[in-house]
Amino acid sequence: MGRRRPLRPLLLVGALAAVLAVLCVLSLMLGAASLSPADVLRALFGAAPSRYVENVVWSARVPRTGLGLAAGAALGLAGALMQALTRNPLADPGVLGVSAGASFAIVLAIGVFGLGSFYGYVWFAFAGAFAASVVVYLLGRLGRSGPTPVKLALGGVAVTSLLTSVTSAISLTNPEALDRFRFFTAGTMADQDSGAVLRVLPFIAVGVVLALACAPALNSLALGEDVAASHGRRLGLIRLQGVAAVTLLTGAAVAVIGPIIFIGLVVPHIVRVLAQAAGIGPDQRWLLPLSALLAPSLLLAADILGRVIARPTEVQAGIIVAFLGGPFFIAMVRRRHLAEV
Template sequence: MTGRGGLRPALLVALLGAVLLALCLLSLAVGAAGIPPDQVVRALFGHAPSPLVENVVWSARMPRTALGLAAGAALGLSGALMQALTRNPLADPGILGVSAGASFALVLAIGVFGLGSFYGYVWFAFAGALAASVLVYLLGRLGRSGLTPVKLALGGIAVTSLLTSLTSAVALTDPEALDRFRFFSAGTMADQDAGAVLRVLPFLCVGAVLALACAPALNSLALGDDVAASHGRRLGLVRLQGVAAVTLLTGAAVAVIGPVVFIGLVVPHIARVLAQSAGIGPDQRWLLPLSAVLAPSLLLAADIVGRVVARPTEVQAGVVVAFIGGPFFIAMVRRRNLAEV
């Protein structure tokens, strides 16, 4: 589990932590008004060279960076958890319709029921995420071959397309819902304050605890249901706990940054490659935390690139991630046996 005396895993964690820290500093420095890194560090320690620098760092970019950390970790964890629960390398909250379900429920709550507060509509996001995941699972089980990774992915794409169309239809009938839909449909951390981070954090923390607590059972589940049951694992309880974690993590993340697709797909595969190189192997006790660190790194990097490539405007982080994840998803599907569809 720990490679040669634990040294290589420790170095891997330290390296990933350093990369994430560097991206956080870049996120605070890069934007329409660039700030030198040394001034960012001074502002963080209460010695900003000017009130303008202090305001930009703390009021504008710090909430955006913190939200990228929290939501990115949530999406990475939920993707890794979904892939482990379903033993499906194509699983991702965005691909399997979970994010689309949360988005549709959010727009429904705002446009139809008139809910405007986070604590009012976040429960709709949870319900939508759960309902979509159940529907995709049932669709994936149809046919003589039963549940397969490709059928599950195709069912998710179909449900996502349907829910996206319904979301657009509801948004177009209500100006407030349309305004909010336009804001988060592409996936963005912009124009958020510190309150958004504080509101979403309790849900993400509970979801993360539930997800990480599943790790030992997921190692047994990877060997098959019969083996897991022989190890004393209560499979129904494990899956229920996993679904609850995915619902909380995905629903809360979508409620604040929108449906960012492909992070949950790409990151667990990168985590497995890095874990293998560090001698850890397919141990979910390492893969889940690694995914929780890698995902915010990818999301923050995408957000930083989006601020730079189209100055003075911005490209939303979700769009940048899609440019990376789209080809990755196609490559993954091509590796599967499409004859099973």
């Protein structure tokens, strides 16, 4: 029996990978332009029947799918890391204002400082994400009970509302910033060139490494800060490493697809249910990578759905995710034991 049990986590990984692979294929096959599967396959292997088909596949659908994989993994992993680090089931880059901070900083870089290239404004995205996370945490600490889940969520909503208002004010005075603001508000993988994935990948890769390196310490932290300290964990270093990972993952994702919320909230909860069924339990060494594997599936599924439900136009993936994630967030807030924390 002891030899069979490790197969269950591997089966879960295989199932999630298979779902992701299917969604990647669908993302390449479906879109506003009606292309046959045969034409798409020929274009992928260098024998496109026309220049139009080649452009649709390689200039639109391949980058879009790649961004869905990279940014989805980043947002899912950031949400799982935030929930484990703060022991807050409502934690998510979008809910706690981290994405709004990155968006505000990007529009500020474009509208005020005139930085139009990715490598120009991505550093502002990191700074904005970090600053917003610090402000929300300090707001959540106000009062006797400390940073409870609901207080952090309310602080995130307040910071997001404030930053969105200021961002709107900046964008209204600058047409280029307005175009960027409209893009970041909706949250979409469309209208990106083929090099977008390559530009964002190094930042996400570093964030992934930092996040996964936190996993053993997070298992100790789940037992309490005193227990973690008794195990030799340096809590300050763990938090600093976690914040750095969340900043890189969220800032990079927002810089290319905008502030898509609820990915990091919903995915870790689904992963914990699946992990429990697979006999993994609350082991962050499994939960973090599984969140990074499942999140792109949700983002790609939302993007595909947005392409097909409103042809010949599209509904942005961020709108679809918000429509699905909003009720989940409300249900989480209304849970009795959360309301009393």
